[in-house]
Amino acid sequence: MTERRIEAWLMDMDGVLVKEEHAIPGAAQWLELLTQRHLPFLVLTNNSMFTPRDLAARLRASGLDVPEQSIWTSALATARFLHEQRPNGSAFVIGEAGLTTAMHEAGYTMTDRNPDYVVLGETRTYSFERITTAIRLIAAGSRFIATNPDPTGPSPDGPLPATGSVAALITRATGAAPYYVGKPNPLMMRSALNTLQAHSETAVMVGDRMDTDVVAGLEAGMHTVLVLTGSTAAHDIDRFPYGPARVADSIADLIDDLDPAPDGHDKGMGR
Structure with a gap:
């Protein structure tokens, strides 16, 4: 996988940041680091029942600080x-x-x-x-x-x-x-990117499902990361005719990608 500069992050909510309304280990640190580094991000969900304000409150109850303007739903x-x-x-x-x-x-x-x-x-x-x-x-x-x-x-x-x-x-x-409209339609990814004023070439989609998150990210031209804390297990990946650019055990494994490189520049997503 080639190095590429990453300037924006999209991520699914359930299975990536929370599971059964409990924060996944490393999720709070991940979100805090994105905020500290002033990296644009959106939390995506296909759930259309709740407003971003409702979801932000639910995430806070799980110990995760996500501003409502950083939540993008299929309803929006x-x-x-x-x-x-x-x-x-x-x-x-x-x-x-x-x-x-x-x-x-x-x-x-x-x-x-x-x-x-x-x-x-x-x-x-x-x-x-x-x-x-x-x-x-x-x-x-x-x-x-x-x-x-x-x-x-x-x-x-x-x-x-x-x-x-x-x-x-x-x-x-x-x-x-x-x-x-929602995932796996890449339209949802593109609308989220437009909200961030970000480009697919320099954006990442982090998800826990191959059949929604990963395929939608791929079809939108984004870099994709599958985390194994949700729906798709490692042994299921090869069943699909496409694959993510990277597989990680959890969101915590991506934290190092946000650390400054020795020369002071952001690292890409290469391994």
Whole structure:
């Protein structure tokens, strides 16, 4: 792997910084060092339920200090995408505060009367009535958008149906597949890079999943690092037709990459 200067960092949240709402060892030091070195970074999540302020509070409860402006969610990426596609449009939204707040801030009107889009995100309580409304609106011509394709989400009692599963139900009923904005769509990576005013050639995506984080980073032209503290195990990597530039046991293993090199310049990501 060749040396390359790194000027910005994107990283997944669950499985990289936290696991079951507990900070992964080394994550606090990693974030502190990024801040001390004035290195731009964003924490990414496909979870559309929470606002950045909510997530920042949850991370603080886990012992991690992440400013809300350094959190990028699939809800924010979806709202920005729709604003760029159709400014001041309208949408019927299934989701929680993270999504509805982002849509309002993007200038969108929430309505169930001939909306431009049906936007599906995560919620703890999917309503059969609202899903039925979504099906009827899509059948009548509204465009179908989903924040992310994740089929399930975690809970203390086991997996819960998430956006991808409910989207499949709606697709089965309407014949219309959604456009997914979140990972693994590289659009989410590019919107995050634009937020940082960073370039893919000098940015890194750190994730714990080969099928979302790594492939999205690769398709966005970024350097990719897989950490083994989340979903993808070391023995699973070779099953994929692509690979990360680097595999690390955890985020703690990347701390040395942020230390000043002997000549005073930042190190690249070579090994």
